[in-house]
Every structure is written in structure tokens, then in C-alpha cells.
Amino acid sequence: MNTDPRPSAAPDFSAPVLAIDGPSGSGKGTISRLVAQRLGWHYLDSGALYRAVGVAAGWADLDLDDHGALVRCTFDTEVGFRDDGRGELRVLVNGTDATDELRTETAGAAASAIAAIPEVRAALKDRQRRFRQLPGLVADGRDMGTVIFPDARFKVFLTASAEERAQRRYKQLNDKGVSVTLDGLLREILARDARDAQRAVAPLRPAEDAVHIDTTGVGIEDVVERVLEIVNP
Numbered sequence: 579m580n581t582d583p584r585p586s587a588a589p590d591f592s593a594p595v596l597a598i599d600g601p602s603g604s605g606k607g608t609i610s611r612l613v614a615q616r617l618g619w620h621y622l623d624s625g626a627l628y629r630a631v632g633v634a635a636g637w638a639d640l641d642l643d644d645h646g647a648l649v650r651c652t653f654d655t656e657v658g659f660r661d662d663g664r665g666e667l668r669v670l671v672n673g674t675d676a677t678d679e680l681r682t683e684t685a686g687a688a689a690s691a692i693a694a695i696p697e698v699r700a701a702l703k704d705r706q707r708r709f710r711q712l713p714g715l716v717a718d719g720r721d722m723g724t725v726i727f728p729d730a731r732f733k734v735f736l737t738a739s740a741e742e743r744a745q746r747r748y749k750q751l752n753d754k755g756v757s758v759t760l761d762g763l764l765r766e767i768l769a770r771d772a773r774d775a776q777r778a779v780a781p782l783r784p785a786e787d788a789v790h791i792d793t794t795g796v797g798i799e800d801v802v803e804r805v806l807e808i809v810n811p
């Protein structure tokens with residue numbers, strides 16, 4: 579998987595973009611990584627950038643209400659992506675591998691809160707756009723098709739029922755030995771959906787020209803095939 583394409587380079591506007599947006603647990607990350615591997619394209623996990631700022635803010639003991647400090651933290655936080663060789667993405671925050679900490683629900687909730695600050699979103703815009711390099715980019719997030727890559731050649735909006743998304747997360751965390759309740763996860767997912775969809779700047783919503791795929795009850799490989807069919811009909 580191509581993860582960090584010359585992060586300081588300017589975007590290559592000739593590179594095609596596949597934007598995959600959707601709510602938490604809809605499978606964006608899983609499907610995007612597999613599709614990027616199959617196409618040999620670069621991959622941007624935009625949520626990891628917001629999560630990295632959240633984690634760095636936690637390390638610095640910043641208050642989530644102190645917007646000025648969070649904006650400074652966004653500019654100061656270096657995020658690196660590495661393929662672990664088995665198709666999984668490792669994320670380095672200021673040089674430290676923070677992948678496991680990034681995937682916690684606490685980091686997700688912090689990211690969601692920080693992502694509502696317009697100056698934080700503005701600070702991360704160019705960083706995301708620089709991932710656009712040949713031969714192409716698969717970008718997953720909430721506003722890939724609407725704000726970051728509005729001219730993306732392909733746009734997909736993935737959904738699944740909140741109950742199924744909670745079940746998926748429950749299984750994922752249980753497999754890692756993390757103790758959680760299904761009810762608690764469902765509540766967290768609904769709260770995050772509401773915050774991401776109701777914020778004033780770049781809210782979670784499908785682009786008008788996005789293809790909607792409801793993945794409830796659809797297996798991963800079938801979703802991958804449906805997405806690949808959009809890119810190579």
C-alpha cells in the first residue's frame with residue numbers, strides 16, 4: 579500500500595481520486611485500504627490526522643475547549659504513515675508509533691470534537707491534498723468528496739445501520755481483548771454521527787454526485803468489488 583507519497587510535494591492534479599466518505603464503522607478504512615491495494619494507488623486515512631491531533635493534544639494535556647492551543651497543536655503535530663507490510667497502516671505521531679492509541683473510542687471522540695474547529699480543518703486541508711499523486715489516490719473520511727477533493731473522479735458514500743456498525747466495532751474491540759458493551763458502543767456511534775453531521779463546517783454528508791452503498795449485511799469482499807466496479811466499470 580502506498581501511504582505517504584512525498585508528503586511535502588505539491589498535489590498532482592492529473593491523479594484520479596476515489597473519495598470514500600461515511601459515518602464511523604461503515605467500513606471506509608477497511609474498504610479504502612483494500613481498494614487502494616488492488617488499484618496500486620496511494621491511500622489517505624484523513625480521520626487519522628484528526629485523531630493524531632487529538633492524541634497529541636492529550637499528551638500535552640490540552641483542554642478540548644482551548645481552541646487556540648488546539649490550532650497551534652495541529653500545526654505542530656507531525657503525522658507519518660507507514661505500511662506494516664501486511665496491509666495495515668501504522669501511524670506515527672511526532673515520531674512515536676501511536677496506532678493503537680489512535681484507534682480507541684476516546685481518540686475518536688476527541689478527534690470528532692477537534693474536527694468541529696474551523697481553523698483546525700483549514701490547517702489540515704493542504705496536508706490532505708498533497709496525498710494526491712499518481713497513479714491515483716483513495717481518500718477516506720467525512721468530507722473527501724465534498725470539501726477536500728470536490729473534483730474527485732469517483733465518489734462513494736458508505737453507510738450501514740448504526741446497530742451493525744456497533745456490532746462490527748464490538749467484534750473488532752473484543753478480538754483485541756478490549757472490554758466494551760454493545761449498548762455503550764451504540765451510544766458512542768450515535769453521538770459521533772450527530773456531532774460529525776451537525777457541525778457547521780464540512781459536516782458529514784454525501785456529495786451530490788456520490789454513489790451510495792449500504793453495506794448492512796454485505797461482506798467486505800462484495801463491497802470492495804462494488805467499489806472497484808465504479809472505478810473500472
Ligand SMILES: Nc1ncnc2c1ncn2[C@@H]1O[C@H](COP(=O)(O)OP(=O)(O)OP(=O)(O)O)[C@@H](O)[C@H]1O
Binds near residue numbers: 600605608625686746
Ligand atoms: N462490509 C463489512 N462487513 C462486515 N464487517 C465490516 C465491513 N466493513 C468493515 N467491517 C469491519 O468493521 C470494523 C470497522 O471498519 P472500519 O474501521 O473500516 O470502519 P470506518 O468507517 O473506517 O470507521 P471509523 O470512521 O471509525 O474509522 C472493522 O473491524 C472491519 O473489519
Ligand SMILES: Nc1ccn([C@H]2C[C@H](O)[C@@H](COP(=O)(O)O)O2)c(=O)n1
Binds near residue numbers: 624628722770
Ligand atoms: N475527513 C474527516 C475525517 C475525520 N473527521 C473527524 C470526525 C471523526 O469522528 C473523527 C475520526 O475519524 P475516523 O478515524 O473515525 O474516520 O475525525 C472529520 O471531521 N473529517
